[in-house]
Amino acid sequence: MSLTQTLVNSLSAAAVYALVALGFALIYNTVRFFHFAHGIVFTGGAYFVFLLKVWLGFPLFFSIIVAIGLSAILGCLIEISIYRRLRHKGASSLILLLASLGVYVVLQNIVSMVFGDDIKTIRSGMVEEGINILGTKVTPIQIAIIAVSLSLLVSCFLFLKYTKIGQSMRAVANDPELACASGIESDRVILATFALGSALAGIAGILVALDVDMSPTMGMNALMMGVVAVIIGGVGSIPGVALGALLLGMAQHLGVWKISSQWQDAIAFVILLIFLLFRPQGFLGRKIKKVTI
Amino acid sequence: MLNVEELETGYGKKQVLFGINLEAVEGKITAIIGPNGSGKSTALKSIFGLIPVWNGNVIYNGEPIANRGTRANVNDGIGFVPQGNRVFDEMTVLENLEIGGLHLRRDRFKEELKKMWGLFPELEKRKKQNAGKLSGGEKQMLALSRALIMTPKMLLMDEPSLGLSPKLVTFMMGHIRKINHEFGATVLIVEQKVREVLDLCDRVYSIKLGKVAFEGSPEELQKDKGKLKHLFL
Numbered sequence: 001m002s003l004t005q006t007l008v009n010s011l012s013a014a015a016v017y018a019l020v021a022l023g024f025a026l027i028y029n030t031v032r033f034f035h036f037a038h039g040i041v042f043t044g045g046a047y048f049v050f051l052l053k054v055w056l057g058f059p060l061f062f063s064i065i066v067a068i069g070l071s072a073i074l075g076c077l078i079e080i081s082i083y084r085r086l087r088h089k090g091a092s093s094l095i096l097l098l099a100s101l102g103v104y105v106v107l108q109n110i111v112s113m114v115f116g117d118d119i120k121t122i123r124s125g126m127v128e129e130g131i132n133i134l135g136t137k138v139t140p141i142q143i144a145i146i147a148v149s150l151s152l153l154v155s156c157f158l159f160l161k162y163t164k165i166g167q168s169m170r171a172v173a174n175d176p177e178l179a180c181a182s183g184i185e186s187d188r189v190i191l192a193t194f195a196l197g198s199a200l201a202g203i204a205g206i207l208v209a210l211d212v213d214m215s216p217t218m219g220m221n222a223l224m225m226g227v228v229a230v231i232i233g234g235v236g237s238i239p240g241v242a243l244g245a246l247l248l249g250m251a252q253h254l255g256v257w258k259i260s261s262q263w264q265d266a267i268a269f270v271i272l273l274i275f276l277l278f279r280p281q282g283f284l285g286r287k288i289k290k291v292t293i
Numbered sequence: 294m295l296n297v298e299e300l301e302t303g304y305g306k307k308q309v310l311f312g313i314n315l316e317a318v319e320g321k322i323t324a325i326i327g328p329n330g331s332g333k334s335t336a337l338k339s340i341f342g343l344i345p346v347w348n349g350n351v352i353y354n355g356e357p358i359a360n361r362g363t364r365a366n367v368n369d370g371i372g373f374v375p376q377g378n379r380v381f382d383e384m385t386v387l388e389n390l391e392i393g394g395l396h397l398r399r400d401r402f403k404e405e406l407k408k409m410w411g412l413f414p415e416l417e418k419r420k421k422q423n424a425g426k427l428s429g430g431e432k433q434m435l436a437l438s439r440a441l442i443m444t445p446k447m448l449l450m451d452e453p454s455l456g457l458s459p460k461l462v463t464f465m466m467g468h469i470r471k472i473n474h475e476f477g478a479t480v481l482i483v484e485q486k487v488r489e490v491l492d493l494c495d496r497v498y499s500i501k502l503g504k505v506a507f508e509g510s511p512e513e514l515q516k517d518k519g520k521l522k523h524l525f526l
Contacts, residue, residue, distance in 0.1 A: 090305075153363070164395055167384075170394045174381045180343060181375050182392050182439065183367030 014249030016151030020226030023200035029173035033096040037103040039219030045202030046209035071202020078196040111216040234285020294319040299349035302339040320479040324494035372445030382425025391437035409438040432462040453485035
């Protein structure tokens with residue numbers, strides 16, 4: 001494989017990591033706990049499309065749009081039925097993390113029960129050959145992944161900066177009590193954050209399913225890579241998330257190019273450890289005195 | 294304008310206030326003083342809805358408002374300035390004010406913003422700067438402006454002098470008087486700097502161990518130093 005081919009592949013992987021990471025970071029910044037179930041929302045996006053297109057026979061575009069909506073609803077349902085209740089009872093971040101892990105396991109088992117554990121695919125027919133650009137094969141879905149991810153990153157940046165609800169999300173993330181004192185209803189803002197973050201995770205899951213295939217456990221690995229990208233880039237910074245995802249994707253694929261694909265995850269976690277030890281705030285994040293899980 | 298009747302509240306299972314009564318008269322400045330941990334800030338937070346009222350009533354312009362949520366209070370003309378120069382330090386000065394005026398129409402917001410720049414010209418110079426980088430005094434100006442931008446009829450202020458130098462305390466007290474006179478806002482202020490707040494207010498309450506220990510005019514306390522000392526021991 002050529003270097004340019006490796007770079008294209010790493011860009012495509014980075015684009016997916018960036019979407020998962022952005023969704024995770026939005027939610028984490030607002031509720032301050034490790035939302036494990038974000039991984040199952042990612043899986044959910046892929047399986048919703050499978051259900052609608054393959055089982056129910058709806059057109060692909062329609063299935064994708066509905067699946068994105070269903071992913072957002074899934075995230076909101078988790079927030080309303082589990083997290084909000086626990087928060088109102090004064091649950092700590094650790095309790096919320098454990099609840100989140102529980103939600104992940106239960107929903108992953110439901111996916112396995114309904115769809116089976118075997119690998120599934122949305123594609124029908126043969127794998128399309130890539131377009132030749134300067135000697136590098138780029139598949140249409142890779143182009144779509146990169147374009148969708150880039151446009152969503154820019155849109156989210158503008159949304160958070162210039163819309164009232166986006167500013168409210170940042171205010172709640174910055175200081176929840178002060179936001180409340182300013183007349184912002186935290187629960188509504190948190191719900192909107194879950195909707196947005198979950199839609200992003202769902203889109204990432206759909207893109208991966210369109211590119212390769214899907215299995216009920218696909219969400220955990222994607223979540224881990226997303227979290228590594230957030231830490232590398234810096235919590236709370238969208239450009240940081242994009243940069244973190246890019247570095248992670250590049251390092252993994254260059255590693256595969258030079259070493260072997262079995263080291264892909266190890267490379268990601270070595271980078272994570274290096275950042276945690278020497279630059280815990282990441283590339284563009286602020287210095288933090290205390291971290292809640 | 295605001296009547297608090299037999300208010301009881303606390304944190305978790307720990308009761309902090311044991312049936313306090315107080316009144317903030319329209320157009321006047323009412324102060325709540327008392328030693329650390331007496332429940333002054335808790336009273337203000339429960340009136341505004343940041344912590345739940347367990348028992349008792351909070352009546353604002355004849356309507357019960359206890360436990361109805363902060364958004365309704367803000368929309369009804371009650372502003373709150375929390376303790377400790379608190380601003381959204383990861384957002385710019387302008388964004389802080391936009392959060393304060395979140396429920397205003399765009400044209401109205403622009404009008405109010407001009408008034409805030411007029412009141413605190415230093416803030417306009419730093420409107421694109423992150424609020425976290427402001428000095429203590431500038432943060433307090435921003436915190437005050439953020440509450441004022443909704444043109445509140447009533448302003449609840451929790452220790453606005455906290456962490457400020459004596460010079461800035463005088464400056465801030467002057468502005469609170471200005472807000473009361475020029476903006477016509479009724480002020481209910483919790484303060485530890487007793488001398489300064491007694492010079493400022495029209496009526497004073499002292500809370501001790503979660504109960505109202507004194508109610509009267511500031512002059513009464515200024516004359517009777519023994520009583521004042523007793524309230525803080």
